[in-house]
Amino acid sequence: MKRNMKVSTAxxxxxxxxxxxxxxxQEAGTVRISSSALGGSMGLTASQIRQDLFCFGGFGQQGYGYKVDLLKEEIGExxxxxxxxxxxxxxxxNLGRAIIKNFRFSSNGFRLLAAFDVDPAVVGAQIAGVPVYHADGLEAFIAGHGVDVGMLTVPISAAQEMGDRLAGAxxxxxxxxxxxxxxxxxxxxxxxxxxxxxxxLALSYMISQQEGSEEEKG
Amino acid sequence: MKRNMKVSTAxxxxxxxxxxxxxxxQEAGTVRISSSALGGSMGLTASQIRQDLFCFGGFGQQGYGYKVDLLKEEIGExxxxxxxxxxxxxxxxNLGRAIIKNFRFSSNGFRLLAAFDVDPAVVGAQIAGVPVYHADGLEAFIAGHGVDVGMLTVPISAAQEMGDRLAGAxxxxxxxxxxxxxxxxxxxxxxxxxxxxxxxLALSYMISQQEGSEEEKG
Structure with a gap:
């Protein structure tokens, strides 16, 4: 697969x-799908789909569509x-807690190891089975566990500092x-x-455009 | 201003x-900024900035840069x-609550009128001054208050149904x-x-690419 070619941000x-x-x-039991059906459900044309997937070496077979499980596996890879x-x-x-409780990290290939906070009311407890440690121990934990990603759901006032600490660690x-x-x-x-x-704000823009054309019509 | 020309999604x-x-x-007290300085802080080139803003009729003056407050006001418009x-x-x-408590709706031009839920423990209460009503009254409220946008932070199992009700209302x-x-x-x-x-997953892709080049080097 041509994985190292330059791929656009889009x-x-x-x-x-x-x-x-x-x-x-896959969950719905679909085994095979055509570019046009996949495009239809995603708001893209069949040709966009084929172009995108071609960037990664092309999957699928002319006239037969894509095998859902194989394509999913390849893209996941x-x-x-x-x-x-x-x-x-x-x-x-609330935001950190919402993500810890509801976000399916494992479906996205991530293992959630721990959470950090400074609030004594939560440090030492668990949220949905995830241990909460004091932020003082952040650097030692990252070094000891080989943490790949730090998710920031701290207040804005602490965001840059905690970002710096994550990067430094x-x-x-x-x-x-x-x-x-x-x-x-x-x-x-x-x-x-x-x-x-x-x-x-993107939503605000889109509804304002619609309001604008309504106003012109009216 | 040429507001009605076709503007790309990007x-x-x-x-x-x-x-x-x-x-x-503006909050930092900056009065004027050049395309290149604005681009630098946004990860864009000066020429991209000029092109983007030209789509909306162009602001700014050659060699003088943009007036921060005017440009902000125009874009906000x-x-x-x-x-x-x-x-x-x-x-x-947790997610709905996090957004109600922390998100600055008014800075984005939105007025948050009310929240809806079905949980008796929260219906009738307020969250950060926002009244919580029973979801049974959703359609009547939308009709009575001219609601523009419904924000969905319901469980996945209720998402489509509540989306349909919002659209229908x-x-x-x-x-x-x-x-x-x-x-x-x-x-x-x-x-x-x-x-x-x-x-x-976009983050996962980007760190995987970096890991890939490390592995090739090593």
Whole structure:
């Protein structure tokens, strides 16, 4: 498979969606799917699907479509799901707690090892079976357990400092859910942010466009 | 301003980031910024910045850069921030609660009117001043208050049903944070999803690529 060719950010962003859709198809018992059916459920054209998957060496067979389980496995491989990445959570407020309790880390190839906080009310306890340690022990834990990713759900006021500590302690990636930008001057540390406000503002834009055309019509 | 020209999805997705960065610059007291400085802080080139902003009729003056407050206001206008959109929250579990308590809806131009749940322990109470009503009253509330957006933070098992009810009751947009796909056959209703797993899998891909090159070197 041509894994090392340069792949555009747009394609990378679509890969997890493919993986998600294929997982849903697999759960629904679908064995085989055509590019056009897969595209239809994802809002993409059959030709986009074929182009995207061709980037990774092409799967599927002309006229027969894709085998759901094989394609899912291949895309999962590309996404690194079988690499056994490990993750810790920083901040066990409502958001951290929601993710710990409900997010299926293992379906995404991650092992959630521990959570960290400074609140004495939660340090020493467990959330959904995940132990919560004091943030003082962060660096020692990362060094001792080979943590790949630190997830940030701390308050905005602590976000940059905790991001710096994660990067300094040697994680490979920071998953930033604080809704503020984290600066990181180490090129070897990948920062991926979920910006809730960017999503809501994109929605605001789209409904405003529709309101705009309604107003013009009316 | 040329607001009605066709704008690419990529540019639309960047607009909220511009707005966020400009808000931070404004808070830091920055009055004027060049394309290259704005690009630097956003990981974009000066030429990308100029191209993006040109889509909306171009702001700024050759050699003088952009006035932060004016540019922020113009972009906010494009994003519909001054339109006074209203929003309700469906589902007050940990995630719903985290967003109600911490998310600055008003900075994004939204008024959070109410939350809905079915849990007797929370119906009738308030969360950070926001009243929680029983989901039975959803349709009547939407009709009575002209709700623009319904935010979904219900369990996955209830996501599609509640999405259908929101669309049927006449909201313009659904902000879906359930981490599952919502189908909506009404083209007039915009569905915008925050997919946590897509973000984590993109991070997984990026750190796997780095691990791959380390392995090749070693």
């Amino acid at each position: 394609v990378i962003r679509r890969l997890p969606r493919y993986y998600r859709h294929l997982s849903e198809l 590309i996404l690194g799901i079988s690499r056994g990445h490990t993750l810790i959570v920083l901040g066990t407020g 040697g994680v490979k990636g920071i998953w930033n859910l604080t809704n503020c930008e984290i600066l990181c001057d180490r090129p070897e540390v990948v920062v991926e942010s979920v910006h809730f406000s960017d999503s809501l | 540019v639309i997705r960047r607009l909220p980031r511009y707005y966020r960065h400009l808000s931070e610059l 494009i994003l519909g921030i001054s339109r006074g959109h209203t929003l309700i929250v469906l589902g007050t579990g 006449g909201v313009k947009g659904i902000w879906n944070l359930t981490n599952c796909e919502i189908l909506c056959d009404r083209p007039e209703v915009v569905v915008e999803s925050v997919h946590f797993s897509d973000s984590l």
